[in-house]
Amino acid sequence: MKIVTYGNKDNEAILLLHPMFTSAAFFDFALDQLKGYYLIVPTYSGHYEETTYLSMEEEEHTIDEFLKENGISRLKALIGFSLGGNIGFHYFCKNQEKVEQVIIDSAPIFKFPSVVKYFFFRKYKKCLLNIKAHPENTVEELDKCFHGMGEAQQYVAPSVTIESLRNLIESCYNLETPKLSILSQKKITFVYGTKDIARLCLPRIRKYKNSRFVEIDLMGHCGYFREDAEEYVKNLIE
Numbered sequence: 001m002k003i004v005t006y007g008n009k010d011n012e013a014i015l016l017l018h019p020m021f022t023s024a025a026f027f028d029f030a031l032d033q034l035k036g037y038y039l040i041v042p043t044y045s046g047h048y049e050e051t052t053y054l055s056m057e058e059e060e061h062t063i064d065e066f067l068k069e070n071g072i073s074r075l076k077a078l079i080g081f082s083l084g085g086n087i088g089f090h091y092f093c094k095n096q097e098k099v100e101q102v103i104i105d106s107a108p109i110f111k112f113p114s115v116v117k118y119f120f121f122r123k124y125k126k127c128l129l130n131i132k133a134h135p136e137n138t139v140e141e142l143d144k145c146f147h148g149m150g151e152a153q154q155y156v157a158p159s160v161t162i163e164s165l166r167n168l169i170e171s172c173y174n175l176e177t178p179k180l181s182i183l184s185q186k187k188i189t190f191v192y193g194t195k196d197i198a199r200l201c202l203p204r205i206r207k208y209k210n211s212r213f214v215e216i217d218l219m220g221h222c223g224y225f226r227e228d229a230e231e232y233v234k235n236l237i238e
Helices: 022-035 055-069 084-096 114-131 135-146 162-171 182-186 196-205 224-226 227-234
Strands: 002-006 013-015 038-043 077-081 102-105 187-194 212-216
Touching: 002 022, 002 055, 002 227, 013 022, 013 084, 022 227, 038 055, 038 227, 055 114, 077 084, 077 224, 084 102, 114 135, 182 187, 187 196, 187 224, 212 224, 224 227
Parallel strands: 013 038, 013 077, 077 102, 102 187, 187 212
Antiparallel strands: 002 038
16 A cells, blocks of 8 residues: 655644545545545555555554654544545444544445356456457446446556456455444444445445435446536535
8 A cells, every 4th residue: 555645734634545546636526625634545466567455454554653753642523535446435433433533425335146246357357358458448448347437447457357246346346334333423424326226235235324324316336526526525525
């Protein structure tokens, strides 16, 4: 994992977690909207050359070490998108007292049997092999699998190995939904577009009755943030 930071370290800290096949650069267009905070923005292992993604636990361990080394005991907010939403949710469930607010956006919070995970592995493996064989079709191939995310993913996806992909599938489609206290539930905002297939996990997470659920009409995967970061920040960060 590589971590970049922006802003004054004395400001309230926000941890930003990017979608799969993207990097910390996913947030570049929104930095001005968040300039009043100290931003901590990782790029996961496996999302740059000569590294392998192993697990959520490995990525979370690196985040924890960074926070300890920099004397950060509390996060104003944790905001995770898609895979980053899964990592963020998993991290929050183990560190509920450390985070004031959690925004989980477009996260595929599923727990599928092995056969379904294998289906997605084969589908995404074919995508990666196709873009490596025909780089001129990278955006088009990624859009087929990731619902319009190709433009954001085009610079990172070619560097993702099949070994990393196998482990990423576990992080995307094997997530528990543990019992949370009412106080912890109230810290969470779940965000989904009505055109985002990841919204199909909503029946599973509605058990968090004290959380906030925001459904955006006609928006796709991570669409609200990408469409209007200024409004997103103003409406969702408390």
